[in-house]
Every structure is written in structure tokens, then in C-alpha cells.
Amino acid sequence: MHDGRCAIAGAQHGPASNAHGGRGRLGGARWLVVGAAMSVASCQQTGVLEPEGPVASAERLLLINATAIMLVVVVPVIVATLAFAWWYRSSNARARRSEEVAYEGRIDFVVWSIPALVVILLGGVCWIGAHQLDPRAPILAGTKPLDVDVASLDWKWLFIYPAQGVAAVNQLVVPVGTPVRFRLTSATVMNSFFVPQLGSQIYTMPGMTTHLNLLADKPGEYPGLSANFSGDGFADMRFTVHAVSAGDFAGWVAQVRGSGSALDIPGYAALAKSSQAVPPTTYRSVDPQLFERIVDQTALSPGKARAGGASSPPVRRAGG
Numbered sequence: 001m002h003d004g005r006c007a008i009a010g011a012q013h014g015p016a017s018n019a020h021g022g023r024g025r026l027g028g029a030r031w032l033v034v035g036a037a038m039s040v041a042s043c044q045q046t047g048v049l050e051p052e053g054p055v056a057s058a059e060r061l062l063l064i065n066a067t068a069i070m071l072v073v074v075v076p077v078i079v080a081t082l083a084f085a086w087w088y089r090s091s092n093a094r095a096r097r098s099e100e101v102a103y104e105g106r107i108d109f110v111v112w113s114i115p116a117l118v119v120i121l122l123g124g125v126c127w128i129g130a131h132q133l134d135p136r137a138p139i140l141a142g143t144k145p146l147d148v149d150v151a152s153l154d155w156k157w158l159f160i161y162p163a164q165g166v167a168a169v170n171q172l173v174v175p176v177g178t179p180v181r182f183r184l185t186s187a188t189v190m191n192s193f194f195v196p197q198l199g200s201q202i203y204t205m206p207g208m209t210t211h212l213n214l215l216a217d218k219p220g221e222y223p224g225l226s227a228n229f230s231g232d233g234f235a236d237m238r239f240t241v242h243a244v245s246a247g248d249f250a251g252w253v254a255q256v257r258g259s260g261s262a263l264d265i266p267g268y269a270a271l272a273k274s275s276q277a278v279p280p281t282t283y284r285s286v287d288p289q290l291f292e293r294i295v296d297q298t299a300l301s302p303g304k305a306r307a308g309g310a311s312s313p314p315v316r317r318a319g320g
Contacts, residue, residue, distance in 0.1 A: 047196035052222060052243070053215050055133060055199030062129040069122045073115060135200050135212045139179040143246075145213075146174060149291040150184040152191035152204045152226065154274040155233025160263075160291055166256045167263045167290075169271070170239040171280035175249040176219050182212040185295045187272060192228035195241055201227050209295055216243035233276035240280070256282045263287065268299055 051057040088095045138145070149160040160167045174180050184193055186204040194201040198214045216222070226237035244252065261267060263283035268290060293299035 048199075050197055051199065052218050052220060053198040054139065054217070055214055056197055057199075058129070058133055059199050062126065062133075065125055065129075066122060069118060069125065073118050133200065135202050135210070137213060138181070139213050139215045141177065141179050141215065143175075143178045145179040145181045147181050147183075148172070148174075150182055150193060150204065151291065151294050152184075152186045152188070152193070152230075152237075153272055154188050154231060155226075155237040155276055156271075156278040157193075157224070157226075157237070157239045158187075158271070159239075160286055161253070162288070162291070164253045164257075165285055165288075166253060167283040167286040168256070169281040170278055171242070171282070172224065172239055173242045173244060173249060173252050174216055175246045176216050176243045178246070179213055179215045182214070183291065184210045184212060185291070187294050187297075187299070189230050190228060191226050191230050191237075193224070194227040195222055195224040197222045198241065203228065207295065207297055216241070219243050219245065233274070236277040257284050260284045263290065265290075265293075265299065272300060 048056065048063070049060060051060050086092075088097065147162055149162060151158040151160070156169050157172075158167065158169055159172050182193075182202075184202060184204045185208060186206045188206065190206070191204045192201055193204055193212070195214065198216060200212055200214065202210050202212045204210065220243055222241040222243065224239045224241050226234060230237065260282045261284065263271070263286040265287060267283070268287070287293075290299060
């Protein structure tokens with residue numbers, strides 16, 4: 001009886017245990033698949049690793065070159081560390097160890113010369129690349145550049161098209177293959193303008209103007225963002241760059257001119273108030289001097305605007 005009861009108990013426990021083990025193995029396999037999927041997803045190119053313009057492509061090449069140069073030192077060091085740890089393990093009787101301190105000039109030469117050469121090479125590559133990617137450097141193309149004035153507000157981006165006489169908030173439309181010349185400033189605190197797939201993050205600062213040149217090679221929508229913390233609405237301070245054909249860009253400008261409101265000084269005063277998660281908005285017309293007044297910090301006080309340049313401090317122009 002006792003053995004029978006034990007057998008029955010064992011029989012009842014066995015399948016349950018197997019089922020539990022099966023569920024455990026199934027769960028482990030599921031987590032393995034999830035981990036593999038996440039690893040594959042993390043290898044997908046996004047942002048700066050998926051350039052859609054000549055500036056971003058040059059920046060990615062510079063990043064790859066710098067990484068490859070550093071790996072010349074990193075990989076041999078890792079291999080040598082593993083090799084030394086394996087050879088001089090306690091169980092290896094063939095490894096000769098000496099506790100006497102000795103100087104070896106050849107080892108010292110290798111230890112110092114290779115990193116020095118790597119630093120020199122890396123510094124040269126980065127120096128040349130950084131100067132070639134000067135934000136103010138014009139982009140050579142067969143079309144006339146498009147001028148866009150940019151102002152960072154709390155917490156939104158204002159884009160002014162001076163030649164077209166229109167403006168947009170949190171929406172930037174540019175023609176494909178056309179260089180875009182940006183003038184950037186801030187109406188409030190310092191911020192940072194960044195379109196990862198087009199390249200060149202650059203700061204916007206109150207009372208100053210920075211310059212940037214970009215170009216989109218292919219049609220598409222590219223996310224832009226604020227890369228400098230600026231307060232409560234920083235997380236939603238994003239915009240979309242719409243790269244379209246020249247004909248579609250002309251159609252967009254005509255559509256904007258036929259709808260929306262005018263961005264005059266009272267309209268800008270309302271726009272300049274702090275707001276978060278602002279949807280894309282367009283303005284059929286814009287005050288021709290609005291950007292200069294934002295730079296001079298007189299847009300909200302038009303009575304203090306410059307009269308012949310005497311009543312306002314000179315505008316500082318940043319080198320970027």
C-alpha cells in the first residue's frame with residue numbers, strides 16, 4: 001500500500017513537473033527569440049547612421065573612420081589581454097613567470113608609439129573632416145539655394161521663408177536636391193537644431209545668429225528635434241522635414257498663401273507664449289522684419305525697434 005501510494009503520488013507529480021519544466025523551457029525559448037529580435041532591431045540603421053544628404057553622409061563616414069582607427073588599438077589590446085590571461089593561468093606549468101622587475105625598451109616603444117600614432121592619425125582625420133563640414137560652408141549644387149530663417153521658441157520651432165513670404169511652425173518643407181541656407185536664432189533660451197538624417201546639429205542663441213547649410217538627396221519625411229534641454233516642453237519640441245519635389249514645393253507654397261492667418265507682430269506675440277506639443281501650423285504671410293526683430297529681441301516690443309541702428313545694440317553674429 002505504501003509503495004502504491006508513493007507510486008501514485010510520483011505518477012501524479014511527474015507529469016506536473018514535466019509540464020512545468022516544459023513551460024519553463026518554452027518561456028526560455030520565447031525570451032531567447034525576443035532577445036534575438038531586439039538584437040536585430042538594434043542593428044538597424046536609424047538617425048545619423050541612415051543619412052539622406054551629403055552632410056550627413058560625410059559625418060557618417062567620419063564616424064566610421066574614427067571608429068576603425070580606434071579599433072586598431074582596441075582589438076589588439078582585447079586579444080592580448082585574453083591571450084595573456086589564458087597563457088599565464090595558474091594551471092599552465094609551461095608559463096614562465098618572474099617576479100624580478102626588468103626594463104624592456106622594445107615593449108616600452110610599442111606601448112607608447114602605437115597609441116601616439118593613432119592619436120595623431122585620429123586627430124588629423126577629425127580636424128580635416130570638421131573643417132570640411134563647416135556649417136557655414138555653402139553646398140555646391142545646380143540649383144539656387146532656398147533661404148529659411150529659424151527661431152526656437154518655448155516649445156516649438158518657427159520657420160520663415162523670406163523669399164516666399166510664408167511661415168510654418170513645427171513643419172519644414174524643402175525641395176529635394178536644393179541647398180537650404182538656414183539662419184537660426186532663439187527667442188528665449190539657448191537651444192539646438194538637429195535633423196539627424198540631414199546632419200549638423202547647431203545651436204540657436206538669443207541675440208545671436210548662427211548659420212547652417214543642408215541638402216536632402218531623396219524625397220521623404222525626416223524627423224527634427226531639439227537637442228538641448230530647454231524646460232518642461234522639451235520632449236515635444238519636435239518637427240518634421242518634408243523633402244518634396246520642386247513642383248510639390250511650389251504647390252505647397254501656393255496652398256499656404258491661400259489659407260491660414262498672417263504672422264504679424266500681434267500674431268507672433270500670441271505664438272511666442274509658452275506652449276507644448278504644438279501641432280504643425282502655417283501662415284499665409286509674415287512680417288518681413290520679424291526674424292531681425294527676434295534677433296534684436298524687439299519682436300514683442302515693436303516700439304523699441306531700431307531706427308537707423310541707433311536704439312538697439314548691434315546684433316552679434318556667431319561663427320557657426
